[in-house]
Amino acid sequence: MDLATLAQYVINGTFASSVYALMALGLTLIFGVMQIADFAQGALYMLGAYVSFFITNRAGLSYFLSLPAAMVAVAAVAAVNHLAVYRPLSRAGGATTFVAALGIMLILQNTALWAFGADFRLIRSPFGDARVNVLGAVITYQQLFIIGVTGALIGGVWLFLRRTRPGKALRAMSQNRDAARLAGINPDRTALTTFALAGALAGSAGALVSPLRAFDPHIGALAILKSFAIVIFGGMGSVPGALLGAVIVGLAETMTAAYLAAEYADLIAFVLMIAVLFVRPQGLLGRAGGP
Amino acid sequence: MRRVLLLAAAAAAPFVFPTLAQRNLLVLIAINVVLVASLDLLMGSAGLLSLGHAGFMGVGAYTSALLVIHYRAPFLLALAAAAIAGGAAGFLIGYPSLRLRHHYFVLVTFIFGIILTLLFTSLVGLTRGPMGLPGIPFASIGLPGAGRYTFNTFQSKMPYYYLAAAIAAAVLWLRGRLLQGRLGFALAAVREEEDLGLAVGIHTHRYKVLVFSISTALAGVGGSLYAHYTTFVSPEVFTFVDSFNLFVMNMIGGAGTPAGPVVGPVLLTVVRDALRGISPVAAEIAFGVFLIAAIAFLPAGLMGALARLRAREAS
Amino acid sequence: MAILEVERLTKFFGGFRAVAALSFAVEEGELLGLVGPNGAGKTTTFNLITGFARPTAGRIRFLADDVTGHPPHDLARRGLVRTFQHTTLFARLSVEENVRIGCFMQLPPGLRPTLLGLSPAERARLDGRVDEIVAFAGLGRHRRSAAQDLAYGDQRTLEIAVALGASPRLLLLDEPFAGMNHGEADLCMALIHRTRGRGVTVLLVDHHMDTLMKHCDRLVVMHHGEKLAEGTPAAIRSDPRVIETYLGGPVDA
Numbered sequence: 120m121d122l123a124t125l126a127q128y129v130i131n132g133t134f135a136s137s138v139y140a141l142m143a144l145g146l147t148l149i150f151g152v153m154q155i156a157d158f159a160q161g162a163l164y165m166l167g168a169y170v171s172f173f174i175t176n177r178a179g180l181s182y183f184l185s186l187p188a189a190m191v192a193v194a195a196v197a198a199v200n201h202l203a204v205y206r207p208l209s210r211a212g213g214a215t216t217f218v219a220a221l222g223i224m225l226i227l228q229n230t231a232l233w234a235f236g237a238d239f240r241l242i243r244s245p246f247g248d249a250r251v252n253v254l255g256a257v258i259t260y261q262q263l264f265i266i267g268v269t270g271a272l273i274g275g276v277w278l279f280l281r282r283t284r285p286g287k288a289l290r291a292m293s294q295n296r297d298a299a300r301l302a303g304i305n306p307d308r309t310a311l312t313t314f315a316l317a318g319a320l321a322g323s324a325g326a327l328v329s330p331l332r333a334f335d336p337h338i339g340a341l342a343i344l345k346s347f348a349i350v351i352f353g354g355m356g357s358v359p360g361a362l363l364g365a366v367i368v369g370l371a372e373t374m375t376a377a378y379l380a381a382e383y384a385d386l387i388a389f390v391l392m393i394a395v396l397f398v399r400p401q402g403l404l405g406r407a408g409g410p
Numbered sequence: 411m412r413r414v415l416l417l418a419a420a421a422a423a424p425f426v427f428p429t430l431a432q433r434n435l436l437v438l439i440a441i442n443v444v445l446v447a448s449l450d451l452l453m454g455s456a457g458l459l460s461l462g463h464a465g466f467m468g469v470g471a472y473t474s475a476l477l478v479i480h481y482r483a484p485f486l487l488a489l490a491a492a493a494i495a496g497g498a499a500g501f502l503i504g505y506p507s508l509r510l511r512h513h514y515f516v517l518v519t520f521i522f523g524i525i526l527t528l529l530f531t532s533l534v535g536l537t538r539g540p541m542g543l544p545g546i547p548f549a550s551i552g553l554p555g556a557g558r559y560t561f562n563t564f565q566s567k568m569p570y571y572y573l574a575a576a577i578a579a580a581v582l583w584l585r586g587r588l589l590q591g592r593l594g595f596a597l598a599a600v601r602e603e604e605d606l607g608l609a610v611g612i613h614t615h616r617y618k619v620l621v622f623s624i625s626t627a628l629a630g631v632g633g634s635l636y637a638h639y640t641t642f643v644s645p646e647v648f649t650f651v652d653s654f655n656l657f658v659m660n661m662i663g664g665a666g667t668p669a670g671p672v673v674g675p676v677l678l679t680v681v682r683d684a685l686r687g688i689s690p691v692a693a694e695i696a697f698g699v700f701l702i703a704a705i706a707f708l709p710a711g712l713m714g715a716l717a718r719l720r721a722r723e724a725s
Numbered sequence: 726m727a728i729l730e731v732e733r734l735t736k737f738f739g740g741f742r743a744v745a746a747l748s749f750a751v752e753e754g755e756l757l758g759l760v761g762p763n764g765a766g767k768t769t770t771f772n773l774i775t776g777f778a779r780p781t782a783g784r785i786r787f788l789a790d791d792v793t794g795h796p797p798h799d800l801a802r803r804g805l806v807r808t809f810q811h812t813t814l815f816a817r818l819s820v821e822e823n824v825r826i827g828c829f830m831q832l833p834p835g836l837r838p839t840l841l842g843l844s845p846a847e848r849a850r851l852d853g854r855v856d857e858i859v860a861f862a863g864l865g866r867h868r869r870s871a872a873q874d875l876a877y878g879d880q881r882t883l884e885i886a887v888a889l890g891a892s893p894r895l896l897l898l899d900e901p902f903a904g905m906n907h908g909e910a911d912l913c914m915a916l917i918h919r920t921r922g923r924g925v926t927v928l929l930v931d932h933h934m935d936t937l938m939k940h941c942d943r944l945v946v947m948h949h950g951e952k953l954a955e956g957t958p959a960a961i962r963s964d965p966r967v968i969e970t971y972l973g974g975p976v977d978a
Contacts, residue, residue, distance in 0.1 A: 225698030382532040590842030602815035611801030
């Protein structure tokens with residue numbers, strides 16, 4: 120294999136990883152704080168793509184405007200999910216919230232189907248077909264933009280978690296719920312922040328890939344399943360674990376498609392996850408004891 | 411007494427509901443009873459959750475369909491093979507994963523359900539992948555002295571309904587008996603306090619693997635019944651959403667209650683169909699709302715809530 | 726003859742040494758007390774002996790067989806049965822059902838009894854056994870009550886009854902008197918003495934030195950995971966190391 124081909128795979132893999140990273144980050148934050156596997160995040164990703172579509176293709180506004188708009192709009196939906204469903208059900212816990220999450224996903228997905236139709240959509244990229252060559256591999260400006268924005272968002276989340284009061288409250292809740300409450304942290308407000316943040320991340324992921332991958336109201340399902348696998352692979356509740364998991368899965372998928380067969384690429388995330396569950400149930404970077 | 415009433419109601423149902431659409435629902439209910447009863451062996455009896463049951467149903471459906479298509483296997487043999495394939499898949503997955511702690515076990519079942527669906531999609535040479543397997547032959551059973559009888563479900567739903575209902579009744583009977591023996595004792599211990607079970611000499615892992623294999627074998631039976639009814643299977647019928655559907659039917663009916671595996675499928679199959687009659691999209695939205703409402707107001711399921719109500723009146 | 730022999734049993738949790746080269750033996754028919762302050766390693770020792778934890782080093786012999794590292798269900802099959810420190814019952818099931826599951830090993834083996842239920846004769850034999858144990862434990866009045874609805878003392882009694890269902894040769898009781906008032910503790914002790922009358926050897930763990938002194942044939946005293954002393958209550962009472970480190974001064978009985 121020559122260097123150019125390898126470089127191309129690494130670039131494609133990094134691009135795939137960045138989308139997974141955004142989704143997995145939100146999922147792992149919610150899991151850490153609330154112990155909920157929020158499947159509805161898949162539908163939020165889909166909504167992000169549609170918000171972006173309506174702002175660029177229908178309202179004729181800039182794609183760059185659609186990104187923050189998608190983040191705000193989807194964060195609002197995520198906040199509503201929390202207030203209307205997860206908070207009232209928080210005492211039930213475990214499998215029941217899993218069912219509620221599926222309920223939300225069905226509602227959002229089918230509302231989208233009803234409102235937007237079943238047609239596949241694609242957004243015009245503001246970069247057109249512009250591309251650069253790196254070590255003989257081709258990378259489009261849109262891909263570069265996605266990787267760059269993802270990096271910036273992850274950096275932003277990192278700063279938020281380390282430097283701000285609500286961010287520190289979020290980390291404290293995730294490490295020890297009872298101690299956090301004793302320290303005067305408001306669990307409901309922190310949970311709301313977490314959902315809004317995760318929603319913004321899922322919305323950004325949807326808006327970011329909408330010029331590259333055609334979407335319909337069903338795209339959320341596979342995306343959330345894979346992100347979920349990544350989060351378990353990396354360690355539920357672990358932020359570095361989710362990011363590492365996203366990178367490994369993104370690269371592994373690209374390599375599987377390249378060297379094995381394209382139809383097995385979707386399987387790899389789940390196979391990795393099963394493997395890690397048997398060898399190290401708490402995930403790569405998860406804390407022992409776990410959920 | 412209650413059993414006799416249930417059997418009588420099941421026997422009379424196609425006469426009370428004579429249209430093709432109604433009888434179609436009756437067949438689907440009977441198949442769902444098989445599937446939910448199989449799931450309840452885990453959830454209700456052992457407190458183990460499986461969120462991948464549609465995958466095992468798919469294993470049975472494809473096994474049965476392929477045997478009949480390629481080898482002209484008799485239906486009853488294909489049905490048995492579906493049970494064996496489902497049970498074998500369950501054994502292979504259950505043996506290692508039932509050593510994991512409960513949360514992780516649930517995740518593993520969920521993910522294996524997805525892996526099975528993805529395999530149905532990617533093993534194109536065997537399953538024709540996303541295009542699905544059309545033209546699965548009708549079930550046909552040789553009757554001694556009376557030749558062969560073919561269940562042509564396009565002409566009439568009634569004979570197949572009785573076939574499916576008979577198998578459902580057999581599965582319900584088996585479920586009752588399974589809980590009366592050593593397995594039932596062991597599962598009660600697993601459900602209530604596994605450490606104490608170990609301390610009094612119950613090799614709990616062995617019984618968990620056993621019940622998981624039986625449960626997935628019965629899911630395979632449900633899959634075979636489904637395949638020869640619709641004569642078409644594709645990966646889309648065995649997704650994680652379908653696994654959730656079974657879980658919800660089990661939960662709404664009331665896991666671990668005697669009537670739960672009948673009440674859940676009847677209620678949800680009818681409700682979903684009625685909603686779909688109005689509008690397919692509205693049906694899914696309403697189903698989503700229904701899911702959330704159900705866990706908010708009926709966490710122990712309908713039969714569980716009724717039992718509690720009766721207990722309150724009694725005391 | 727020794728029914729249980731523990732040889733240089735050691736358990737590390739990470740760098741923490743919970744049990745250190747502990748050796749002792751339980752003689753057939755005796756009531757042996759394992760005593761020591763909280764954190765002395767008693768419960769860890771218990772978990773090692775009963776297969777709920779794996780020793781880092783050392784050997785455990787039961788009825789002359791090496792059973793080190795065997796799983797709990799295998800030990801129970803051999804006749805080594807335990808109760809737990811915190812009340813551990815099939816909480817939602819009735820007293821009868823609890824004891825019935827305790828009798829699991831008496832169920833007939835084979836495919837039919839496993840999958841298709843017991844025959845009427847097998848059922849009757851099981852019910853007779855359950856009735857006998859429930860009456861023996863003095864729980865007859867509560868036989869249909871859910872375990873979780875019993876008074877605390879009755880719950881702990883039921884734990885012993887469930888263990889008796891498994892026909893133990895050696896019964897290990899982990900702090901059976903914890904949280905009991907005096908009346909309850911006396912009743913429980915009486916049940917333990919009656920249990921010995923059935924030919925059951927008993928190993929009792931507790932941190933109340935005086936209770937064990939009064940009832941046990943012999944005592945093993947633990948401190949920081951090590952054995953401090955072993956002997957009859959009288960010998961323990963006069964052991965200078967016990968007096969120094971555990972009793973904090975001379976004891977007057």
